[in-house]
Structure formats: structure tokens, C-alpha cells
Amino acid sequence: MVEMRVVRQREWGGPETLEVLESPVPRPAPTEVLVRVAAAGVNPVDVYTRRGLAYNQVLGLPFVNGWDVAGVVEEVGYGVTRFRRGDRVFGMPRFPFEAGCYAEYLTAPSRHLAPIPDGLGFVDAAALPLAGLTAWQMLVDAAGVAPGDRVLVSAAAGGVGHLAVQVAKARGAYVIGTASAAKHGFVKELGADEVVDHTAVDVGEAVRDVDVVVQMFGGDQALRALSCLRPGGIMVNAQGAWTPGMAERAAELGVRATWFLVEPDADGLEALAHLVAGGRLAVHVSARFPLAEVAAAHALIAEGRTLGKIVLTVDGSGA
Structure with missing residues (x-):
């Protein structure tokens, strides 16, 4: 069985509840794709959720946080026509249900993702969706x-x-x-x-x-x-x-x-990608952390003074 690193918490609470563990790599169900995660955005809602203060009615423990993702399609499930293996994608899958973006791999509905525009790196792409x-x-x-x-x-x-x-x-x-x-x-x-x-x-x-x-x-x-x-x-x-x-x-x-509450939206992602490609939209990433330092990323964003976005680099490239 192929294993991956994943950030899982067994209880709601402070940054110390975020544990980097080994877990089996998931397989995509019909209409889903398996994404090898390059980077994952960190948002204020991640902190509230970690504390057990948001979306408890649809989330349970153990829980893998994160809704912003950028990476590469590794496998496509039955019925998927939007993507092929090797495509660069970004998105905000399943929100507000568990997406599990703080991991080396995740599965997501193909229509919750969009192609990353040319010239946009994984870190910036991961900062953009939510x-x-x-x-x-x-x-x-x-x-x-x-x-x-x-x-x-x-x-x-x-x-x-x-x-x-x-x-x-x-x-x-x-x-x-x-x-x-x-x-x-x-x-x-x-x-x-x-x-x-x-x-x-x-x-x-x-x-x-x-x-x-x-x-x-x-x-x-x-x-x-x-x-x-x-x-x-x-x-x-x-x-x-x-x-x-x-x-x-x-x-x-x-x-x-x-x-208002944001929803997964491939059309919206593609509209954002179009603005990025045309030079009319740029995301500002003020800090990046490796996956193992997720607790430090949460501590920083919890201060409430972040300029732009914070991102976790998952594949080690930092690109």
C-alpha cells in the first residue's frame, strides 16, 4: 500500500493538534481525480475549523484541514473528461465539507478544479482559489x-x-x-x-x-x-x-x-485564471512554510495581520 504524509487532527484545539502522519494514498471515485499536491493555501477559516468553531455540523474527527490546492493530476476516475494525467490544476474542492488539502495527495471532483494558467507557479495557484x-x-x-x-x-x-x-x-x-x-x-x-x-x-x-x-x-x-x-x-x-x-x-x-458563503466553482476559477493570464490579477503570498511546519503557518495567520496569503509547500520544490 502506497503511503503519503498528511496533516490530521484527532481533536479540535490549538496548533498542537495538527499532526503530520502517514496515511494510504486515496483512489479517485467516478467523476473524481487524484491530485499530487504541490502546494496548499492556508486561510483564516482553517484556523476556526481547527478550533472546532466552524462547520462542525458537516465535519467530524479525525479531520484533515485545508481547502486551497494546486498540483498535478495523477489519476482520473471513471467518467472524467476535463483532465488527463499530468495536467496542472488548482481549486477549492468540497468546501465546506472536508477536502483534505494538507496532504501529499487528495481526491477531488473534477469540476471543482480548473487548469492552472501558463506562467503561474504552484505556490501562487494554491493561494488563489478560496x-x-x-x-x-x-x-x-x-x-x-x-x-x-x-x-x-x-x-x-x-x-x-x-x-x-x-x-x-x-x-x-x-x-x-x-x-x-x-x-x-x-x-x-x-x-x-x-x-x-x-x-x-x-x-x-x-x-x-x-x-x-x-x-x-x-x-x-x-x-x-x-x-x-x-x-x-x-x-x-x-x-x-x-x-x-x-x-x-x-x-x-x-x-x-x-x-455569503463561497462555493466550489470551476467557472469562477477559470474566470480568475483568465484575469491572471491577462495580467489583471496577481495573488500576493507573504509567507510560505513546508508541510511539516503547518502549526507555525496557523499561528501566523491567527494573528490577523497577514498581507495577502500564506501557503504550505508540499512537494518540497517551493515553486
Whole structure:
């Protein structure tokens, strides 16, 4: 039996629950592919899930974390026509169900993956799916951002935010980002037209008449950000479940608000790949760790100050 390294946890808790173990390499079921993992992205949701604070209703122990993957197709299951052995692929399989990306191999539905565009390395490709699809689905599918729209992106220097700025600009929007003062230069380089220091001013007072708010924080911050919208504008809130009273407050202000959770989406991945290939979208990877140092990667992202994304290199190449 062929073995692989995998990061498994037997209980919910701190970084010490992440154990690198040996496990049999899985086989693809019909409509699935087996992927040899080159790199795996690390996201804030991975930390919440590790602690047992997210998606417990669909996850169980033992558990293998991770939803961002980039690698090479090793085997195709019955019925798969999208890929062949040797294809370079990336994606966000099965979310929010277990995908098991913190491993040397995984199986995934073929339509949860897309080809990696030429010129994009495995590390950058692994950093793109969850954050990129979140940005794309919030802006395009939920909000329908169009040329000339004014868009406010919260946490614009973060994993989702730095991609949302670029996607919104690619759609022809005027973009206002929020970030601490030290990150303003980075956000401007992404293409933002304005940057607001959310640590120095009340964003709900400082920004007005936007068409769309991409909201990455819940609670009072989200409720205050509703005031930034013009009448009829829309907030797409990734933390809507943690923003009680959002719909009622939106109705009082004459605006719209919706919660949001990203979904696997091959069409969205291909749209992101098209933007990357055209030089209109780039992912920023601020740190990379080998698979054996997954606990350090989790400790870093849990600090909440990451610029862009963090990635685990799995095949040892670091490419």
C-alpha cells in the first residue's frame, strides 16, 4: 500500500493538534481525480475549523484541514473528461465539507478544479482559489458589479480583500479600500482609487454613496458600514451569520444586505485564471512554510495581520 504524509487532527484545539502522519494514498471515485499536491493555501477559516468553531455540523474527527490546492493530476476516475494525467490544476474542492488539502495527495471532483494558467507557479495557484472565488462570487455573482460602480472593500490588504480590489478594478469599478496606514501603499499598488484607515476613522462616517460593500467583518462594523451605501446599494457580508440585525438595519436605510458563503466553482476559477493570464490579477503570498511546519503557518495567520496569503509547500520544490 502506497503511503503519503498528511496533516490530521484527532481533536479540535490549538496548533498542537495538527499532526503530520502517514496515511494510504486515496483512489479517485467516478467523476473524481487524484491530485499530487504541490502546494496548499492556508486561510483564516482553517484556523476556526481547527478550533472546532466552524462547520462542525458537516465535519467530524479525525479531520484533515485545508481547502486551497494546486498540483498535478495523477489519476482520473471513471467518467472524467476535463483532465488527463499530468495536467496542472488548482481549486477549492468540497468546501465546506472536508477536502483534505494538507496532504501529499487528495481526491477531488473534477469540476471543482480548473487548469492552472501558463506562467503561474504552484505556490501562487494554491493561494488563489478560496480567496479568489470569495472575491469573485461576492462582487460578480452576488453584487453584479458593473463599470462605474463605486465599491468599498473592507480589509483590502488581506487574503480576500487584495484580490477583491483587483477583481473590482477589472470590472471597471471605482474602488475604495480599508486598511491600516502601514498597508495603504500596498492597497494603492493593487489599483485602489482611495484607501481609508479604519483604525483612525469610522468608515461608516467617512465613506458615502457606494454601490457595493464587500464586507469581511461582522457585528457592529458591518452594521456601521451599511451607512456607506447609496439608496438601493448592496452589502455582501462574508460574516452575515455573525451580524444580527443586519437585514432590519438595511431596511431602515433603504439598502440591501445579504450574507455569503463561497462555493466550489470551476467557472469562477477559470474566470480568475483568465484575469491572471491577462495580467489583471496577481495573488500576493507573504509567507510560505513546508508541510511539516503547518502549526507555525496557523499561528501566523491567527494573528490577523497577514498581507495577502500564506501557503504550505508540499512537494518540497517551493515553486
